[in-house]
Structure formats: structure tokens, C-alpha cells
Amino acid sequence: MRVLIVEDQVDLGDVFRDFLLELGHHPVVVHTAEAALARLQTERPDAILLDVQLPGMSGLDFLQLRPVRALGVPIVAVSGVVNESQARECLQLGAADFMGKPVQLDRLNEVLTFLEPHAMSRLAEREAPPDRRSSTRARLAIPARLHEYNGREQDGTLTELGVSGMKARLALPLEPDTIARVAFTPPDGGPPIDVIAILVRVDPDGHAFTFVRLDARDADRLRALVHRTPA
Numbered sequence: 700m701r702v703l704i705v706e707d708q709v710d711l712g713d714v715f716r717d718f719l720l721e722l723g724h725h726p727v728v729v730h731t732a733e734a735a736l737a738r739l740q741t742e743r744p745d746a747i748l749l750d751v752q753l754p755g756m757s758g759l760d761f762l763q764l765r766p767v768r769a770l771g772v773p774i775v776a777v778s779g780v781v782n783e784s785q786a787r788e789c790l791q792l793g794a795a796d797f798m799g800k801p802v803q804l805d806r807l808n809e810v811l812t813f814l815e816p817h818a819m820s821r822l823a824e825r826e827a828p829p830d831r832r833s834s835t836r837a838r839l840a841i842p843a844r845l846h847e848y849n850g851r852e853q854d855g856t857l858t859e860l861g862v863s864g865m866k867a868r869l870a871l872p873l874e875p876d877t878i879a880r881v882a883f884t885p886p887d888g889g890p891p892i893d894v895i896a897i898l899v900r901v902d903p904d905g906h907a908f909t910f911v912r913l914d915a916r917d918a919d920r921l922r923a924l925v926h927r928t929p930a
Contacts, residue, residue: 705734
């Protein structure tokens with residue numbers, strides 16, 4: 700992912716940059732919110748790592764800017780002031796997550812792993828043909844467990860299943876672009892499948908998801924299931 704790092708502490712910005720490079724991301728470091736805003740005018744990152752305590756324009760001010768909110772880029776707020784009030788304010792202003800300093804790099808990796816499907820789905824939407832509903836799906840009814848990025852869990856029923864995604868009936872509504880870890884057991888006698896999925900649309904008959912990084916063996920299982928199950 701292309702990650703814009705907004706951090707006024709030069710050494711810490713370098714740590715974040717080097718760590719993200721090791722993970723295979725493409726980080727860019729700026730040291731003020733004003734510089735970040737200028738960068739957003741010429742290129743769109745896939746995620747932003749934002750220090751809340753910045754000189755000049757603060758991270759909280761940055762979160763409230765209309766151009767920033769209009770981009771819809773996931774933002775992870777980072778702050779040396781760790782309290783429930785500031786965390787709640789950042790999340791209410793649209794941050795995808797809040798992390799206190801010192802930042803645990805393993806936790807940062809976990810957060811970016813959850814955000815990556817969001818970036819990949821945006822890229823897919825730009826590159827894919829307008830109608831992506833023609834892929835072959837098996838019609839069935841099997842239970843599934845969804846664990847959303849925000850921590851909420853719920854049970855549902857898969858009604859369509861294919862190699863690229865699924866459709867599910869859920870009791871609780873989901874926000875657009877919801878990222879979830881989905882666990883279900885196909886009716887093929889094999890083990891459960893655990894995969895990250897992102898909500899792409901809500902139809903009258905259910906929520907449609909696309910899979911991200913489906914394991915090759917699981918893809919083969921679903922392909923075989925589709926071929927032998929009536930559509």
C-alpha cells in the first residue's frame with residue numbers, strides 16, 4: 700500500500716518508514732499536516748498514519764478538513780496523549796483506528812493488514828469492468844461468522860459462494876466498505892475457510908462481499924464446489 704506518514708518527530712518518522720518498507724508497503728513521510736494536505740492534492744495514498752500532536756495544524760484539525768474527508772482514505776491516528784477522550788474524538792472525526800505512543804509495530808502491522816483489502820478493493824473498482832456480478836456462484840445455505848474490523852461479531856447465512864466472493868444474509872446492517880474476517884465451512888467435508896472479505900454492495904437479498912487473498916487451496920475447493928452445485 701501507499702502509506703502517507705504524517706509525523707513531526709523525524710526519527711520516529713524514519714522508524715515508521717523503514718518498518719513499512721520491510722513489510723512491502725510504499726511509505727512517504729511528511730512532518731506537518733500542511734505538507735500532508737499539499738501531498739494529497741497531487742496523489743492519493745491508500746492509508747494515512749497521522750500524528751495528532753503536530754506543529755501548526757493539528758491532526759484533529761486535519762481530520763476535519765473537507766478535502767481529507769472527501770477522499771475517504773483510511774486514517775490511523777497516533778498520539779502521545781493516550782486517553783479515552785482523545786481516542787473517541789479521533790474516531791468520531793473519521794479515523795479508522797487510534798494508537799498510543801510508543802506505537803507497537805506488531806499492532807501497526809495488524810491494523811495495516813486490515814486496511815489493505817480496502818485499498819485493494821478501491822483499486823479493483825477503478826480497473827474492473829462496471830458489471831462484476833456475472834461470476835459463477837453456487838447457491839446454498841451455510842452458516843458463517845463475521846468478525847468486523849471494529850471488533851463487532853455476528854452470525855449470518857451464506858446464500859451464494861464463489862471463488863471471488865460471496866453473498867450473505869445478516870441480522871445487523873454493515874457500513875459501506877466494511878472489512879471483515881469471515882469463517883465458514885463449505886459443504887465439501889473439508890476444514891473451515893477463514894478469509895478477509897470486503898463489502899462491495901448491499902442488495903435486497905443480502906450483503907455482497909469480495910474476497911481478498913483467498914488461499915490457493917481454498918480457491919480450488921470453492922471452484923470445485925461451484926462446478927458441482929447448481930447455480
